[in-house]
Amino acid sequence: MAFACIFVPDFPVEALLRTEPGLRSQSLAVLEGKPPLQKVFAVNENARCAGVTPGMTKLQIEACSGLAFRTRSVLQEAAAHAALLDCAQSFSPRVEDAAPDTIVLDLLGMELLFGALPEIARNIAHRALDLGLTANVAVAANPDTAVIAACGLRGVTVIPEGKESERLGNLPVELLAAGVHESEQLLETLHRWGIRNLRDLAALPDVALSERTGQRGVYLQKLARGETVRTLVPVDPPLVFEEAIELEYPLTLLEPLAFLLSQLLDRLCSRLAARALATQELRLELELASEYQEESVGTGDPARPVRAQARQRFHRTLRLPLPLLDSKTFLKLLQLDLKAHPPGAPIVKIHLAAEPVRPRPGQSGLFLPPSPEPEKLELTLARIAAIVGEEKVGSLEILDTHRPQGFRMQRFTANHSFSSVSEPALSAAEGYLRGELTDGSDDLVTALRIFRPPAAVTVTLCEGRPTFISCPRQKETRGEILWAAGPWRSSGDWWEQEGWARDEWDIAVQEETSIGLYRLVRDLLDGRWLLEGTYD
């Protein structure tokens, strides 16, 4: 049996350092409470060396030079805890969520997958570092010993079975009573007895200790000896991938926002990669500054002050046709999306969530024709959409209607699935590889070029048939109609408001230099003549 414990010292500080890694070398204090009653909640090692301790007021620590202080962020702590769980889950399916800063995992059987126990412990520490957390990792034969070792010993520790008492002996007894009130009372007693470390506690006679301190004392002694036995309580954390940043000052420009989004996306992608997942949907939620909300809502109407005080939220959802896991691609897509749809007010909070999906298989078919890479294609489509507009780019789908222009645009996806390749395409691809050219079709269609919007024309009729046409929009389209075929009458949707009815004619018009073939339409509802397109 082997258990590993991941412990993040000064967890509130580490959660903040994930977003501001530049502060790692400085003294940092995390404050909690409402101004002006803010007190120090946690400090890092540098600040501790400078004499800053939890419980001090903000006024007291302001005198310390070179000390940075930040407000505690519950959101970022939750994200850091989720990242810690992801880190543990990437090594073992049996994970106990012991505390926000402590995770225990069962390593039974994992040596076959990940190598020897010291190697696993080192890999866990590296993975945690990739997720932005500096963690202590300890491996021991029982969970409690692993937790004590991780809390007390820096870096990576592997305690062989039977050596627990020896390796834990130098640790202070205070480690055993973290947060338990009853144990704290007992520790006072032990302190009075001169018991300072776990070796002293382990050396006490069992019966005498039991007579004086009861079962609690015996339990603490077993912990000190590394002899406790308990069952791991595994959790199955939900697959929620969210990251958030609360900003000290509102952001007004997209460039610094992109910098923060890059950090969030890197962390999200690391977490997804740790769980061997990708994402197909990114949800961005921005909380906007309230003063701008007042300006935008405030229309001089005094009846709406309450609504004006509420913070406005700005949502954008990025849906991808394929599962992707590339933070740079995501960042570029978000940047293009935000350029096209700016929030309109300063940003005070950023919340980014990814919907996890299984990654697409990397293997593609041998006979697949060339197609764009999905990441590049998404970026290209986003850039094209920024040039021509979102609704003007994509593949099209013909609707089941006879209404003119009965189609709609949809997202374009290149075909990447081998199974979706049809047999004719495969045979064509094989023929192509053999150097054969496919035969041209015999059924070539006379194509129509559509005028969008249709051009209004003046038409002269003779016995109900058009004989002369004049188009003010296209000066060259003016002349005698040499030939006309029609009318083809069609109508539809008469039971709705958007009903339509029309007559279509195919005409040949004598123009200055040539003969033009056109489709002429008469709208039967309003009587207008329209030139819908030209045959080409």
Next chain:
Amino acid sequence: MSSIPLFPTEAVRRPVASVVSNSPARVFERLAALPKLAEVTPASRLTVRPTPEMVSSGVREIDALTGGLPRGGLTEVCGPVSSGRTSLLLAVLAAATQRQEACALVDVSDAFDPVTAALAAVNFESMLWVRCKTNPPQRHRDTEKTNQKHEDPYRCRMGPPVEQALRVTDLLLQSGGFGLVIIDLGDVALKVARRIPLTSWFRFQRAIEHTPTVLFVVTQAPCAQTCAALLLKVKAAKKLSALSPQLSVLKTLSHAELLDGFRVETEILRSRIPRKPAQSATAAFVTKTVRAG
């Protein structure tokens, strides 16, 4: 540092005539023996440009005429209105999409008709349609300010749709992976189309070189000039051009009789692909109307 002599030292002392009398083969042998020049091919031994891979255009007559469309090259089709350019475009598009290649249509005038394209057997799932005839989307003020700092190479005397089309084509070609990219400049006025800088066509041609992409451009008159690997001119055949003096015959034509059997003639104006016969040749194909009756 000792250098390897190109000629033997005794040759230097000999009269010039005796050095010249060395056969070229011996000189090449000595050149090849030199370590630094071992991999250099002399200019006299350079081979001709490799023949590009050809792909079917979807029209048997044009395939017979040109051998297909060159991959990694620019094919330009020019012709006046109602000459059959778009019919040829649909045939090329249908052939490429049926091969399940990713295709892109940069529609400068937003003139693409999905109904006739569907009847021409174009597979829309493989086709990216970019409709350029639109007002550019509103941009953020920061972006606008940033853009103003740099000179816009596209902001010249062309209209917004052509500018957009050039930008979009650039993005598509740089992205790569498309088997066919079509720029439809068929409705763009000739004077506007000719304002497209030659550097743009060179850039496009350079971007698709050594790739499997076919760049297919439809215009009213040749624009890409020397960048086009294949330049085709299409025109309506005699049936349509002979209508005018035969009005009495014309009046008696039935519905769609004119459009059915619409004959299109194609002529090669320029081709970099070696073929036989080498001189200009023509081919004709017939299209059918989508209507019955």
